[in-house]
Amino acid sequence: MNSIEVLSPVMIERMRESCRIAADTLVMIGSRIRSDITTDELNSIVHEYTVARGGWPSSLNYHGFPKSVCTSVNEVICHGIPGPYKLRNGDIVNVDVTTYYPAKNGFHGDTSATFYVGKPSREAIHVVEVSRYCLELGIAAVRDGARVGDIGAAIQEYAESEGCSVVRDFVGHGIGRQYHAAPQIPHFGKQDSGRRLKAGMTFTIEPMINLGGYECDLMADGWTVKTLDRSLSAQFEHTVLVTREGCEVLTARCQPLENSEDKPWARLGRLSSPAAFTNST
Ligand code: MF3
Numbered sequence: 001m002n003s004i005e006v007l008s009p010v011m012i013e014r015m016r017e018s019c020r021i022a023a024d025t026l027v028m029i030g031s032r033i034r035s036d037i038t039t040d041e042l043n044s045i046v047h048e049y050t051v052a053r054g055g056w057p058s059s060l061n062y063h064g065f066p067k068s069v070c071t072s073v074n075e076v077i078c079h080g081i082p083g084p085y086k087l088r089n090g091d092i093v094n095v096d097v098t099t100y101y102p103a104k105n106g107f108h109g110d111t112s113a114t115f116y117v118g119k120p121s122r123e124a125i126h127v128v129e130v131s132r133y134c135l136e137l138g139i140a141a142v143r144d145g146a147r148v149g150d151i152g153a154a155i156q157e158y159a160e161s162e163g164c165s166v167v168r169d170f171v172g173h174g175i176g177r178q179y180h181a182a183p184q185i186p187h188f189g190k191q192d193s194g195r196r197l198k199a200g201m202t203f204t205i206e207p208m209i210n211l212g213g214y215e216c217d218l219m220a221d222g223w224t225v226k227t228l229d230r231s232l233s234a235q236f237e238h239t240v241l242v243t244r245e246g247c248e249v250l251t252a253r254c255q256p257l258e259n260s261e262d263k264p265w266a267r268l269g270r271l272s273s274p275a276a277f278t279n280s281t
């Protein structure tokens with residue numbers, strides 16, 4: 001359980017397939033984000049698309065999770081359950097897609113993004129763009145011989161410098177034939193600490209970044225996790241493969257996400273620092 005799997009080239013090729021479907025699903029669902037759509041409708045669209053691609057939604061019935069995708073709105077950190085809630089102008093929503101492919105003896109791919117519904121507030125732009133960049137910084141720390149703590153340290157240092165906090169209670173994870181495997185990948189920590197990364201390992205990086213404090217509050221449904229202070233929370237996730245040169249982002253997208261990274265403010269947030277952008281408007 002504690003041992004970390006190093007994938008063979010054949011297994012890596014199969015990971016690329018499941019991750020490609022997950023990435024395509026995220027791009028597809030991004031184009032469907034709009035006010036008045038329910039999170040349950042997003043769930044159905046993801047479910048049907050996944051099955052049409054020959055995959056299966058890994059989250060459905062996972063430890064009893066009742067739906068095929070997680071939809072986490074505003075102060076929901078993660079594991080939001082799709083339902084009758086209608087997205088509203090100004091909301092932010094993370095859609096977390098995990099795909100199993102093929103259905104037998106297959107591999108999982110896990111990726112998520114936070115989308116803007118209509119016109120976001122400055123606060124929403126800040127937390128979303130900080131979390132987007134946190135994932136990029138985490139990915140940049142991955143290479144053969146680096147350590148797990150290098151990823152968390154890079155993310156924490158930047159998030160806190162932007163006045164945000166890093167969720168402690170949920171972390172990235174090894175992924176492959178199992179949805180959640182060793183190692184854990186915290187999005188906080190100290191450089192040059194923790195396990196050493198090795199070429200052939202596959203895991204997720206999925207920083208959950210809060211505008212307020214990092215404390216979590218589990219709702220009575222047993223799944224939905226909100227910020228304790230009800231501040232906004234945003235998250236982005238990729239599945240990565242450690243390589244000799246650095247890493248391969250297995251859930252990299254063929255197209256930019258609609259309602260997220262194609263927004264002019266999102267682009268500005270990446271070119272300068274999100275804080276600089278927020279301060280200049
Ligand atoms: N996809 C989530 C992750 O990134 C896990 C969701 S578990 C579920 O690890 F059961 F809520 F779907």
Ligand code: CO
Pocket residue numbers: 110172173204206237
């Ligand atoms: Co994950």
Ligand code: CO
Pocket residue numbers: 096097098110111112206237
């Ligand atoms: Co996920």
